[in-house]
C-alpha cells in the first residue's frame with residue numbers, strides 16, 4: 001500500500017462546505033448578469049411555501065438533484081440562471097399563526113429566513129440577489145396589476161356562485177380541499193354558501209391551452225391530465241320541451257345524439273334552475289329534502305363511479321324532440337349543474353351510469369344501438385356503450401353512430417331543437433378567498449359608480465398589519481373588520497366607498513413568479529419585456545406532479561394572456577418539465593404519525609450536504625423516487641471519502657512525466673475512464689443521476705486497484721487525466737467536495753467554470769472479442785472481453801455475469817471451460 005494514510009488529512013466536511021459557501025458568496029459566483037443572456041439556461045424549481053415544518057426531505061429531493069443539473073449545464077458552457085424564492089402567502093401560514101397567537105407576517109418572515117438558511121446549506125447555485133417573496137408589497141403590487149389587466153381585457157368578472165364552505169376555517173374551499181365531505185385541514189363538515197366572488201375566465205383559453213401542448217416538452221402523463229381536466233368534447237346540444245309548460249325548454253349536452261331514441265327518462269342536477277318551477281306540488285317535500293342533502297356532498301363524491309346513484313322524480317314530463325315521446329324527469333346528484341347544461345338525457349341501454357340508475361329505480365331500458373360486427377355479443381343485461389349501428393330509431397335505422405349523431409342533430413337543428421357544439425369540463429378560476437394572508441383584490445365598490453378598479457398609480461393596495469385575526473367575525477373576510485382598510489373614497493367620483501375585502505388565491509401569486517426573477521430589481525414594472533423575452537420560457541422546470549391541473553395550468557393561462565396583451569413574445573412559461581418522485585422510508589410515505597420522517601437538518605449535520613444530496617440521487621430513478629436507508633447514505637459517504645483519499649494519495653504522482661509510461665494494460669483503464677465520462681454526461685443530462693453515480697463507483701474502484709498495484713510507478717500522465725476528469729464529473733453531485741479537490745489539483749477559480757471533460761472516442765474502441773456464455777452447454781448470454789484477456793480473467797468474469805449467477809441458482813460450478821476467443825461454458 002502506498003497511499004500513505006498517515007499523510008492524508010481527514011476530510012473535514014463542515015469546514016469545507018462552509019469555506020466554499022463563503023467563497024461563492026464573496027465572489028458572486030452564482031450571480032447571473034441578466035443583461036447578458038448569451039447561451040442562457042433558465043433552470044427553475046417550484047418555490048416553496050413557508051409552513052411550520054420548514055424544509056423537509058421532499059424539498060431537498062426537488063432542489064438538490066435539480067441543482068446538479070444546473071451545475072452540469074454551467075460546466076457545459078451555458079449561462080445558467082437558477083433563482084429561488086418563497087410562495088409566502090397562504091392558508092398554512094395564516095392557520096398556524098392564528099393557532100399560535102402569532103401574526104402571519106412575523107411567522108412567515110421568521111420561517112422564510114430560516115428556510116433560506118437551510119436552502120443555502122444545500123450548496124445550490126441560487127442567485128439570492130434575485131429572491132422573490134410573494135407576500136412583500138413590491139411583489140403583490142404586480143399581482144394586483146395583473147388582476148387589473150385581466151379585468152380590462154374582460155377576463156376577470158364577479159358573479160354569485162355556490163362554494164364549498166368550511167365553517168371552522170371560515171373560508172371557501174376548492175373541491176380538491178374537501179375530503180369525504182370534510183375540510184382537509186380541520187376535518188369539519190363542509191357546507192355550501194352562495195357568495196359574490198371574482199373569477200378569471202380561463203375557459204376562454206381552453207382551446208389555446210390544449211393547442212399549446214404541442215409546443216412544450218412535458219411528461220406525457222401531465223399533458224394527458226391537463227387534457228382530461230380541460231375535458232373538451234364535441235357533441236350536440238338538444239332541446240327537450242316540458243309537457244304542459246309551453247315555452248319551457250330543457251337543454252342537454254350529449255356526445256351520443258345517436259342514442260336519442262333510447263332515452264327513457266331525463267335527469268336534472270339538483271341545483272338546476274328549473275327544478276323549483278317544474279316540481280309538482282305532491283313531490284315538493286321529497287324534492288326539497290333531496291336537494292338539501294345533495295348540497296352537502298362535494299362534486300368529487302357526487303361524480304365518483306363507485307358511489308351509489310340516488311335520485312327522486314319531480315313529477316314532471318319531458319318531451320323527446322326526435323319522436324315526441326314523453327319521459328319522466330328526475331333529479332339526481334350524479335349530474336352536476338356546472339358541467340354541460342346540468343341536464344342529462346338518460347339512455348340506460350347505452351350508458352353504464354344511466355343503466356345502473358334505471359335498474360335501481362325500475363325505469364325502462366330500451367336498446368337502439370347494436371354492435372357493427374355481428375360476432376360481437378349484444379349483451380341484454382349490461383349497457384352497450386360503444387358505437388354501432390342504429391335500430392328502432394325511425395328514419396335513422398341502419399346508420400352508423402358517427403353518421404347518425406350528425407344527421408339526428410341536423411334534423412333537430414331545422415326545428416331549432418338541436419345544434420352541434422363543443423363542451424368543456426374546465427370551469428372558470430374562482431380566485432376570491434375570504435382570508436387575510438393574501439394579496440388584496442384591487443377593487444372599490446361605490447354606491448354611485450359600482451365596481452371600480454383601483455387605478456394603477458395607487459397600487460399596491462397594502463395589506464394592513466394591524467388586525468385581530470382571532471376576533472375577526474366568523475364567516476366574513478378578516479379585512480372586513482379593519483375600518484381603516486375598508487373605508488376609502490371612490491377613485492372615479494371621490495365619494496365614500498368600500499374596498500373589496502377578499503384576497504386572491506395564492507395560485508395567482510405563483511402563476512407569474514418565474515417572470516419576476518429576471519426583473520426582481522425593477523420597481524417600475526412587473527417584469528421587463530426584454531429580460532423576460534431573453535430569459536424565458538424557463539428551459540427546465542422541476543417540481544411535483546400534483547400541480548398538473550392547478551399551478552401548471554394557471555401559469556400557462558396567465559402567460560398566454562400576458563402574451564396576448566403584448567407584454568411577452570412567448571406564450572408557454574415552461575419549455576421542459578420534469579416531475580421528481582417521492583422518497584419513502586421503510587416502504588411507506590413519510591408522515592409524522594408513522595414516525596418515519598427523515599429530518600434533513602440532522603443528516604446534513606452528520607454527513608454534510610454533499611453526501612445527503614448525492615445519496616438522494618443514488619437511491620432510485622429521479623422520476624420514481626426511492627426508499628430511504630440509513631445504511632445507504634453511509635455508502636455514499638464512503639465513496640466520497642475514498643475519492644478524497646485517492647486524490648490526496650496521488651497528488652504528487654498524478655502529473656505528466658511522473659511514474660512510468662503505461663503500456664497495453666492502460667488501454668482498458670482508459671476505456672473505463674472515457675466510457676464513464678460518456679455515460680455520466682448522457683445520464684446527467686437526462687436526469688438519470690443514479691446510473692451516473694453507479695458508473696463513478698465503478699471507475700473509482702478501477703483507479704484504486706491501479707494505484708494499489710502500481711503505486712509510484714503508475715503512469716503520471718494517465719493518473720492526472722483520470723483524476724482531473726473525475727473531479728469534474730463528481731462536482732455537480734457533490735459541489736463542495738468538487739471545489740476542494742479542484743483546488744487540491746491546482747485549479748484556480750471555481751471548478752464550475754473549468755469546463756466539462758470530453759470523452760475520447762478512440763479510447764472507446766478496444767480490441768475486443770465476443771464470447772458465447774453457456775451454462776451446462778446451453779447458450780445463456782454473450783459478453784465481450786479484451787482480446788488480451790487470459791483464460792483465468794475470462795473465467796472469473798463469466799462467474800460474475802448476472803445470467804450465469806441466475807442459472808447457477810446458488811449452486812457451485814463443477815468446472816469452467818474456456819475456449820479462447822470463442823466461448824466459456826460453466827458446468828454445474
Ligand SMILES: [Zn+2]
Pocket residue numbers: 166167168169170183184185186187188
Ligand atoms: Zn376547515
Ligand SMILES: [Zn+2]
Pocket residue numbers: 446447448449450490491492493494495
Ligand atoms: Zn363613485
